[in-house]
Amino acid sequence: MRLVVDLNKCQGYAQCAFLAPDVFAMHGEESLVYNPHAPEEQRERLARAVAACPVQAITADGLDGTGEQGTGSAQEAHDAR
Amino acid sequence: MTQASLFRQITDFANRANPYPLYAELRKTPVLHEEEDGPYVISSYWDIEALLHDPRISSDAANLAAAGTDALAQAEETGGLPPSFIRLDPPEHDRLRRIANQGFGPPHRPRRIENMRGELGPIVNGLFDGLADKRQFDLVDEFAYPFPVTVICRLLGVPRDDEPKFRAWVDPLVASLDPDTRENPDADFVKAAQEARMQLGMYLAGLVEERAKEPREDLLSDLVNSEGPDGSMTMMEVLSTAVLLLIAGHETTVNLITNGMLTLLRHPEVLERLRGDPGLSVRIVEELLRYEPPVQIVPQRTCIADIEVRGVTIPKGARIWLMLAAGNRDPERFTDPERFDPDRGDIQHLGFGSGIHSCFGAPLARLETQIALSELARRLENPRLVEDPPPYRPNAVLRGPRHLEIAFDGLR
Ligand code: HEM
Numbered sequence: 336m337r338l339v340v341d342l343n344k345c346q347g348y349a350q351c352a353f354l355a356p357d358v359f360a361m362h363g364e365e366s367l368v369y370n371p372h373a374p375e376e377q378r379e380r381l382a383r384a385v386a387a388c389p390v391q392a393i394t395a396d397g398l399d400g401t402g403e404q405g406t407g408s409a410q411e412a413h414d415a416r
Numbered sequence: 417m418t419q420a421s422l423f424r425q426i427t428d429f430a431n432r433a434n435p436y437p438l439y440a441e442l443r444k445t446p447v448l449h450e451e452e453d454g455p456y457v458i459s460s461y462w463d464i465e466a467l468l469h470d471p472r473i474s475s476d477a478a479n480l481a482a483a484g485t486d487a488l489a490q491a492e493e494t495g496g497l498p499p500s501f502i503r504l505d506p507p508e509h510d511r512l513r514r515i516a517n518q519g520f521g522p523p524h525r526p527r528r529i530e531n532m533r534g535e536l537g538p539i540v541n542g543l544f545d546g547l548a549d550k551r552q553f554d555l556v557d558e559f560a561y562p563f564p565v566t567v568i569c570r571l572l573g574v575p576r577d578d579e580p581k582f583r584a585w586v587d588p589l590v591a592s593l594d595p596d597t598r599e600n601p602d603a604d605f606v607k608a609a610q611e612a613r614m615q616l617g618m619y620l621a622g623l624v625e626e627r628a629k630e631p632r633e634d635l636l637s638d639l640v641n642s643e644g645p646d647g648s649m650t651m652m653e654v655l656s657t658a659v660l661l662l663i664a665g666h667e668t669t670v671n672l673i674t675n676g677m678l679t680l681l682r683h684p685e686v687l688e689r690l691r692g693d694p695g696l697s698v699r700i701v702e703e704l705l706r707y708e709p710p711v712q713i714v715p716q717r718t719c720i721a722d723i724e725v726r727g728v729t730i731p732k733g734a735r736i737w738l739m740l741a742a743g744n745r746d747p748e749r750f751t752d753p754e755r756f757d758p759d760r761g762d763i764q765h766l767g768f769g770s771g772i773h774s775c776f777g778a779p780l781a782r783l784e785t786q787i788a789l790s791e792l793a794r795r796l797e798n799p800r801l802v803e804d805p806p807p808y809r810p811n812a813v814l815r816g817p818r819h820l821e822i823a824f825d826g827l828r
Binding site: 350363 | 522523530695699702762763770774786
């Protein structure tokens with residue numbers, strides 16, 4: 336599954352790194368790294384991360400239901416900050 | 417006789433079951449200041465969102481106390497434990513939050529919450545076991561309260577069996593967050609709240625001392641043994657943080673679960689969909705955080721400079737109330753805001769706040785509520801509300817039903 340995080344929107348709330356730790360990780364306290372080609376078995380976790388992003392910065396291809404808007408977020412990095 | 421001010425109507429218990437028409441009224445005057453020493457009440461989404469990111473708005477308890485219009489803040493300043501990071505500004509806030517996060521989330525502990533998923537199912541099943549022979553139960557006392565309490569106890573490393581003991585201290589502390597009590601607290605009440613905070617701190621100190629000697633796999637151990645670029649927390653800081661997490665972990669999720677089930681029972685078609693598709697709980701929880709947020713108001717902020725909002729100058733030293741629940745239904749921000757619609761894609765709610773103080777426990781609260789609601793939908797056969805609206809807790813800030821009686825035909 337392909338996904339992209341709009342790093343201009345991302346404010347580092349880190350919600351995605353809690354919810355899908357195999358796809359998203361915090362590098363240090365603030366910056367996000369992620370796998371743009373998440374394996375299929377991450378579908379459910381990815382959907383949770385997309386929905387939880389406080390700034391709706393994550394777009395994922397092929398998530399049923401949410402796929403069309405595909406927004407979610409890589410949020411709460413500020414947690415980490 | 418003039419009508420009671422809008423602000424008084426909102427804190428009035430009589431309006432607790434449905435404050436939303438009052439919030440709609442409130443949004444007509446997005447910066448409302450009705451009483452000389454009263455707060456400036458902010459109710460539009462964009463203003464709230466902007467102010468939550470504005471460094472001229474302080475969360476520091478000392479500023480609130482200095483404003484001199486919040487009797488309890490003054491008492492809190494002089495007593496016992498130092499303020500926790502929810503009541504501090506940068507840089508202290510950031511330092512303490514970063515250290516606390518080392519035990520809670522990424523980058524240091526990216527899997528602590530995800531790994532709790534496996535433990536939550538059995539806790540929930542245990543609660544359903546208690547309902548096996550019943551045909552009616554109180555969702556609050558028998559499910560929505562015990563579940564998050566068990567979870568926060570495990571996370572922190574606080575013995576679950578001590579709950580009756582610390583509940584006696586938590587209750588007056590939570591009551592002290594109610595604006596009605598804050599306005600005119602009597603001396604006994606102020607003393608009781610302070611005493612409770614101290615007692616709770618002392619109880620936790622015992623546990624923390626054990627962890628300092630012998631760390632375990634829990635958050636208390638990480639708090640007391642933290643190290644890194646931010647240094648470590650002092651003992652008093654560890655205790656304030658532990659009190660904060662214990663209370664926040666207790667008194668909010670219970671209301672999200674209860675508001676959630678109430679809303680689902682009022683929208684049976686959504687409940688039915690959830691039964692067939694537990695994954696829908698993800699979007700239901702986000703929409704609930706918009707539609708029926710457990711934290712309705714962020715009331716403890718002070719302006720530390722003159723600021724202008726929509727042409728109104730809010731003077732330095734004034735108190736500000738940010739009406740999260742009103743912003744969440746602002747038609748300037750959301751389409752059809754009074755409708756509960758888990759399918760709406762555009763859902764940047766204010767339910768967890770925003771900016772530097774945005775909810776620390778959000779990932780845990782989401783996980784708990786997603787599991788709670790999908791299991792309630794799956795296990796309860798033909799659930800029905802016994803009383804609508806249900807009786808509410810007095811608190812206008814942390815709003816939710818005190819009881820929610822549900823009748824059902826059996827367990828699946
Ligand atoms: C559905 C449940 C919850 C809701 C609706 C909620 C809501 C909120 C809100 C609105 C704030 C912002 C307060 C402000 O701006 O002054 C906040 C802060 C906070 N929450 Fe939560 N919360 C929930 C659950 C939790 C849980 C389970 C925990 C602990 C594990 C927690 C810990 C905190 C902490 C520590 C803060 C202070 C953050 C800071 O000042 O940086 N919350 N929460």
